[in-house]
Amino acid sequence: MSTNRDRVPMSEAPRTTVWVLGDQLNRSLSGLVDATPETHRVLMVESSAKIHSKKWHIQRAHFIIASMRRFAEELRAEGFDVDYRRAESLSAGLQAHRRDHSPAEVHVMEPASWNGLALVRSLDCTVVRNSQFLCHYDEFAQFAHQRSLTHKTLKMEDFYRWQRTRLGYLMDDDGLPVTGQWNYDHDNRLPPPKDAATAFTAPVVDDLDDLDHRIIDELRPWCTGEEPMGMWATTRAGALRRLDHFVDVVLANFGPHEDAMTTQSWHLAHSLLSPYLNVGLLHPKEVCDRVQEAYEHGRVAIASAEGFIRQIIGWREYVWGRYWSWMPEYRTRNDLQATMDLPPVFQDPDRTQMKCVSDVLKGVRTRAYAHHIQRLMIIGNLCLTAGVEPQQVNDWMWANFIDGAEWVMLPNVIGMSQFADGGMMATKPYASGGAYIHKMSDYCRGCAYDRTKRVGDDACPFTTLYWDFMARHEQRFARNPRVAQQVRAAFKLTDLPQVRERAVEVRARLAAGEL
Ligand code: FAD
Numbered sequence: 254m255s256t257n258r259d260r261v262p263m264s265e266a267p268r269t270t271v272w273v274l275g276d277q278l279n280r281s282l283s284g285l286v287d288a289t290p291e292t293h294r295v296l297m298v299e300s301s302a303k304i305h306s307k308k309w310h311i312q313r314a315h316f317i318i319a320s321m322r323r324f325a326e327e328l329r330a331e332g333f334d335v336d337y338r339r340a341e342s343l344s345a346g347l348q349a350h351r352r353d354h355s356p357a358e359v360h361v362m363e364p365a366s367w368n369g370l371a372l373v374r375s376l377d378c379t380v381v382r383n384s385q386f387l388c389h390y391d392e393f394a395q396f397a398h399q400r401s402l403t404h405k406t407l408k409m410e411d412f413y414r415w416q417r418t419r420l421g422y423l424m425d426d427d428g429l430p431v432t433g434q435w436n437y438d439h440d441n442r443l444p445p446p447k448d449a450a451t452a453f454t455a456p457v458v459d460d461l462d463d464l465d466h467r468i469i470d471e472l473r474p475w476c477t478g479e480e481p482m483g484m485w486a487t488t489r490a491g492a493l494r495r496l497d498h499f500v501d502v503v504l505a506n507f508g509p510h511e512d513a514m515t516t517q518s519w520h521l522a523h524s525l526l527s528p529y530l531n532v533g534l535l536h537p538k539e540v541c542d543r544v545q546e547a548y549e550h551g552r553v554a555i556a557s558a559e560g561f562i563r564q565i566i567g568w569r570e571y572v573w574g575r576y577w578s579w580m581p582e583y584r585t586r587n588d589l590q591a592t593m594d595l596p597p598v599f600q601d602p603d604r605t606q607m608k609c610v611s612d613v614l615k616g617v618r619t620r621a622y623a624h625h626i627q628r629l630m631i632i633g634n635l636c637l638t639a640g641v642e643p644q645q646v647n648d649w650m651w652a653n654f655i656d657g658a659e660w661v662m663l664p665n666v667i668g669m670s671q672f673a674d675g676g677m678m679a680t681k682p683y684a685s686g687g688a689y690i691h692k693m694s695d696y697c698r699g700c701a702y703d704r705t706k707r708v709g710d711d712a713c714p715f716t717t718l719y720w721d722f723m724a725r726h727e728q729r730f731a732r733n734p735r736v737a738q739q740v741r742a743a744f745k746l747t748d749l750p751q752v753r754e755r756a757v758e759v760r761a762r763l764a765a766g767e768l
């Protein structure tokens with residue numbers, strides 16, 4: 254692989270290497286911010302073991318690889334000697350770099366994952382503090398400790414208010430929320446609007462170039478999903494254009510329909526910014542600054558600005574802090590003892606007549622994306638109520654979502670969506686029947702199943718599995734104040750024995766790919 258070694262004679266070569274990982278693609282992050290072409294060489298490693306570790310969605314694999322290669326080119330254009338290696342593993346790449354360049358030191362910013370940190374520590378690197386988040390996990394741990402001295406629980410909302418106060422977003426000079434209200438969440442639960450097909454602006458799409466096509470050709474033989482079509486940016490400039498588009502055109506609509514799902518619009522007013530935030534092409538601070546500015550200039554209402562900033566400085570950073578406080582045991586949690594294998598519909602969404610599941614899984618196949626409520630209330634809900642092993646759910650999402658990363662997936666998948674952590678992340682299981690899906694979407698109209706039925710051949714699988722889930726986990730949830738009522742309601746169903754029989758059949762047909 255090209256290393257640009259010839260540009261600088263070895264006697265004058267920089268002695269310090271900055272190792273830039275594939276999710277640290279930003280010149281202003283702590284690993285690179287003080288580096289210069291005269292004093293530092295850059296190492297980047299594409300690990301074939303990582304690339305071959307899963308059957309990745311081709312858009313996801315392309316996004317990571319194209320973003321890494323383009324970032325290397327940008328650094329070269331700045332004058333850096335970039336040693337871009339394709340190696341069996343990260344450590345093999347580093348070893349080969351050391352052999353060829355003999356750097357006095359290798360600096361690397363703290364990786365975002367538990368295993369990544371353990372790896373760089375074991376490789377005798379100088380580990381620089383991670384600056385990709387607004388709250389480092391050390392600060393989160395201190396906050397959590399302080400709070401535990403005075404309170405029994407720590408909820409996302411507590412952390413969010415602490416973040417807002419210390420970061421100053423949407424706060425007045427007295428340290429209070431600008432409008433006197435912290436949270437506009439209750440305004441943000443509307444079903445999809447009737448004009449959903451035209452109400453939401455289409456995302457930015459760019460043409461693919463030769464590099465994209467070369468990477469796609471490399472990946473095609475062993476990836477899944479539909480090929481990239483230019484929607485996911487692979488440079489900082491592209492990510493910044495998408496941020497502009499979001500703030501200028503989409504943000505004003507963000508919020509009210511956050512929990513809605515519709516066949517008319519796969520994106521609604523979601524930002525589609527998570528992949529860029531997760532690999533460093535965007536920084537959470539610049540994203541929140543832009544949103545705050547739009548609010549201050551009267552371009553968007555408080556509910557939209559607050560709703561979005563809460564997702565970033567609240568949920569996103571809360572998830573990151575929680576990941577570090579709960580690892581490494583957290584990744585193997587399976588408190589509901591769910592053992593079913595991931596059903597075949599996840600490999601082939603044409604195999605189901607459930608309109609909601611089909612729409613969401615086909616969407617993932619087409620663009621490696623589903624929005625939050627589809628992840629939680631369709632994919633997650635199906636796996637939770639059917640009893641699919643949580644680690645298999647996590648693995649599938651990791652391989653298929655454009656924005657997958659362990660730190661964000663484990664609390665969201667193992668915790669929030671599969672309740673496999675016994676309630677550390679969420680105070681209730683996110684299980685629902687067809688009634689909720691019908692309320693928040695247009696999926697049920699024209700579906701082969703009937704959302705109101707829980708028994709019979711055409712009973713909605715979600716409705717059947719929901720009641721069975723409540724009965725199956727009676728012991729665990731009977732005293733949970735947020736679900737006890739549903740557990741009691743399950744046992745009042747006169748046809749509960751038939752519902753539970755039908756649930757056995759639903760699971761068997763799901764496992765056979767026949768539902
Ligand atoms: P928007 O709806 O526009 O939200 C704005 C931003 O808020 C997102 O870009 C994201 O950075 C942040 N955000 C919102 N909710 C969360 C959350 N719960 N956790 C972390 N960040 C959040 N997010 C990922 O980045 N990668 C994943 O692999 C991932 N897997 C998920 C799996 C499940 C089962 C669930 C329930 C959630 C998952 N999320 C994941 C969180 C969230 O669904 C995505 O961040 C969001 O859908 C990304 O789309 P968007 O950028 O259009 O989000």
Ligand code: SF4
Pocket residue numbers: 607608609610686687690691696697698700701702703704713714715716
């Ligand atoms: Fe999904 Fe059931 Fe509605 Fe069909 S009826 S779309 S399976 S919730």
